Amino acid sequence: MRVIAFFLVGLAVHVIFFISIFDIYFTSPLVHGMTPRATTLTPPASRLVLLVADGLRADSLLTLLPDGSSRAPYLRSVIEESGTWGVSHTRVPTESRPGHVALIAGFYEDVSAVAKGWKENPVEFDSVFNESRHTWCWGSPDILPMFAKGASGDHVYTYTYPAEEEDFASTDASRLDSWVFTQVKSFFQSAKSNSSLRASLLEDKNVLFLHLLGIDTNGHAHRPMSQEYLDNIGLVDTGVAELVSIVEEFFGYDGRTAYVFTSDHGMTNWGSHGAGHPSETLTPLVVWGAGVHNALRVTEPQPYDDGYLQDWKLEHLRRVDVSQADIAPLMASLIGVPIPVNSVGVLPHTYLNNSDLFKAESMYTNAIQVLEQFKMKMTQKKETTLSFRFSPYQQLTESKQAGFINKARMLIQLEKYEDAISLCQSLITHSLEGLVYYHTYDRFFLGCSVVLGFVGWTSYVVLVILKTHARLNRHPSILRQMPSYTLERLCMCVTVVITGFLLIQRSPVTYYIYCLLPVPIWYSVLKESRTLTDLIQSAPSLPLWKCFGYFVLVAFGVELLVASFFYRAVLTVGLAVLSLWPFLSGLVGKAKFHSLSWFLGSLFLALFPLMPVVGREPNIHLVTCAGLLALFTSACYLWSSRRRTPLHLGDRQQFVAQMLHVAVCAYVPSLTHSSLQQKQGLPLLNQIISWTTLGSSLLVPLLSSTRLFHRLLSIFLSLAATYLLLSTGSEALFLPVLSWLMFVWINIEQEAMLAQGVSGRQELSTIDFSANIDIAKIRHLKLDDIRRSYFFVFFIITAFFGTGNIASINSFDPASVYCFLTVFKPFIMGGLMMWKVIIPFIIVMCTFETIQVVTQLSSRSLFLIVLVISDLMALHFFFLVQDYGSWLDIGTSISHYVIVMSMTIFLMLLSVFTHILTSQRLVLWRRPKVHFP
Ligand SMILES: [Zn+2]
């Protein structure tokens, strides 16, 4: 009962620790309640045309062809004559949705989306479209609806191709763009005869948005160097030229239309985007039309040293780079609508062709708009923080804010526009820094309380280990134990204080959980203070230096495991170090053969993390070799142990049958492979063999004798057969090598125990799994058991990352399941791949089970040490969770944390499973009783 309670409490604590990262790292930065701000001066443009060429790289658009002409002649002519251009720097994650949010709403996509499934708007937000009088959009159904949905009132009209018809462009993705241009053309055609539409179009503050998905789709399908991608750029250029002439004609060449051409993100050479490579983050920006500065010729070198100006032959034309979010205030200023309230963009005023007064006033509006957000955030934080705990952002206290505003107004009145602009810019910079300051204000506090809980839980587990499984000098009468009612009162007081504190701060409900959880945990720790005093009492008799050495080694080992999550090769280093263990510990003198085997086995296993991940190139010969290796080692073992533990007839028959089975399974993959290569499909016989092998793999071992190595050998042969069928190359060798090392490990552990003077050696091969362990024989924990537990965690991680099997699930390469089925069935295929990942775990777990039996330990004690090790790793991963970078980086950092947190739970279930697998026996053929009538 107590074990179950302990398990449930542990589970709850871990779930809470896991959820906490969403409150600490992934919260929405947006604030609400600001008033939209616009300048009172007349804007230069009445309408804006925004063209977003999805997935267009800056260099693809701007690099000239070998003959010196451009593949986008219209846009090139704009850059050289009538417009202003630059590179728009996007932020990771370089995906369509965050890119469009930055462009149109002026803020960088909210990372809290990560917790809410990306699809929906995590929070409602303001955008240029929302502030406009009318916005008409054409393009992909994946992008447009999010702005229409967020807008208040119904003044955002979307025209999308139906999602299911998106594959009308499957042969040629540029048809997606042709569709948009054709729709816009017919829209203007119909507006000529539709008077109400015409009237709306003739109003001011209008936006037309064209989302062109063809280039992105072609880039994914054919990569950005392909003719398809490059031709699509030409098609878009022609479309833009045509569109401009239609628009200008419709509005009677009134010179009141501004145009913005850009893209949401770039694309890598291999046709992907999402991360932070320059090919993904550098996008083109070309702005022209009403209110925009003409191309400016420059003679001096420009302040960009990235070499692109030379590459693109544009040294002589002024380049103005922007951050992607800066485009939103630019668009807002051009048509005179308020800047979206959550925008963090800084108006790139050099794009404007207006009076200095207009530039200064626009900049001032921008500054006030960003400052409003800062003030709102500060007010919120101040209201929910106790006054003594509140330390305001020093650069922008309330008096400094007023000073900035007064000075800016005065400079504008004195017509010192340049100074006013730079003052406003520095106000924006301070406000943005202040926003980050207040956004991460509670992060330290919450992080501390979670870490406090974590440390408390780990200490509690350590104390439980010491109390129940270690031999400590007990001095019951010397030290008076702290009366428990005092402790309870103390905890009640702390709870009341924390609750009151959070109540005054009006904290969210989840904060109560994170802050109050450490209280019961530490209460339990302090309740065990008796154990602690016992420990201190027995300290003088303990080998302190040895303990300290162990502590350092384990800390180093845990860090090594953490690093192996990022670089598999670290496992190679770890295995190389482990291979020296018998030599360093002096065991080599007692067990020469086993020490040498351990050394060689570790080094062989160390090769696997260096190999490429599974599924790159099938090499079926290696699978056959692995089968032979498995047979050879089994035969060697049976031969060498034939005298010590003679086999019964039934066991002998079973081993022969199992070895024949492995031989068949080593041959099936190559047969299947050649049959598939000759396009003859999967032979039915192979399929039958494969499925029967899989189905029987966990039942067959149960038939064998429960003698230690007989049962282990049977498990190994049975799992190896399945593993061979699921292998395509070098990873097939992983299982025999791992199993060999595990076999040696069991042997060496007994030697190690013997070396420490634990009496009662029993011949290993005579130990029986099913024999009841004598409770009296179970010994206390020793320092060496920390090493055993660490080895176990290390081998579990090696089993997981060693071959890169897990990568085959991510990339879903079905080559490894072709012996079972060739028709695409994702669930069955995924399940089979998962089973392949689990098989090495079972081998390691069975070994651990054996070692507990051999070294006379209760299974729970070693498991608690494993729990401590994995919690230490989890604590490290807690600090590595990141809320910046590509979705992949963010997702990976979360999944590492999850893997380690759930590892213990998974291992607990696995240990129950392997306990059954090793100790139970099925008897099929009882001697039949004969009844006579
Ligand atoms: Zn995109």
Ligand SMILES: [Zn+2]
């Ligand atoms: Zn894309």
